[in-house]
Amino acid sequence: xxxxxxxxxxxxxxxxxxxxxxxxxxxxxxxxxxxxxxxxxxxxxxxxxxxxxxxxxxxxxxxxxxxxxxxxxxxxxxxxxxxxxxxxxxxxxxxxxxxxxxxxxxxxxxxxx
Amino acid sequence: xxxxxxxxxxxxxxxxxxxxxxxxxxxxxxxxxxxxxxxxxxxxxxxxxxxxxxxxxxxxxxxxxxxxxxxxxxxxxxxxxxxxxxxxxxxxxxxxxxxxxxxxxxxxxxxxxxx
Numbered sequence: 503x504x505x506x507x508x509x510x511x512x513x514x515x516x517x518x519x520x521x522x523x524x525x526x527x528x529x530x531x532x533x534x535x536x537x538x539x540x541x542x543x544x545x546x547x548x549x550x551x552x553x554x555x556x557x558x559x560x561x562x563x564x565x566x567x568x569x570x571x572x573x574x575x576x577x578x579x580x581x582x583x584x585x586x587x588x589x590x591x592x593x594x595x596x597x598x599x600x601x602x603x604x605x606x607x608x609x610x611x612x613x614x615x
Numbered sequence: 616x617x618x619x620x621x622x623x624x625x626x627x628x629x630x631x632x633x634x635x636x637x638x639x640x641x642x643x644x645x646x647x648x649x650x651x652x653x654x655x656x657x658x659x660x661x662x663x664x665x666x667x668x669x670x671x672x673x674x675x676x677x678x679x680x681x682x683x684x685x686x687x688x689x690x691x692x693x694x695x696x697x698x699x700x701x702x703x704x705x706x707x708x709x710x711x712x713x714x715x716x717x718x719x720x721x722x723x724x725x726x727x728x729x730x
Contacts, residue, residue, distance in 0.1 A: 533716055545708075603662040
């Protein structure tokens, strides 16, 4: 099916563990984004990517790592999870024009215990 | 740096009335796009409306319109004839041409429609 999908939808992990959130889109959109959503903060940009092998930091990148070896995939890795990284994570993609909306995945609810 | 500010954490509106959700932005980029998204309690992000910085007219999409005041750097969302299904979180977002294309969001406004 065409679209943007995130996996897993729900994840519980322990403090200090590495965890990877997956994002896959089928449109060949050049831009992809990772956000975290926390009460009172809206959506904060973690990392984004303008194309394969091009990534850049957003507002809250500390503790996260991204890669983009293929246009369609943009995984987000928490190298050593902390409780403060408990959040809902959204992946989004869009093309390289200002007048086109971004399309969002369903979100991943991550709990770090 | 770009910034989006939504100063209304929560709003109430009576069913069938109109409501305005505020959004102000800050950018030095001459070319940018402004977006509004809706997030119902189910969690998905739904695109509502877009306004370009060079657009002469305010954008409209059905019951949604965007009151764009460029000099004041505001992009308020107006929902006419509110429905119960409009109860949701609403986010204002911006994307600038010179800011490497990143899309940034405000803190959001929770709207509750009363029957």
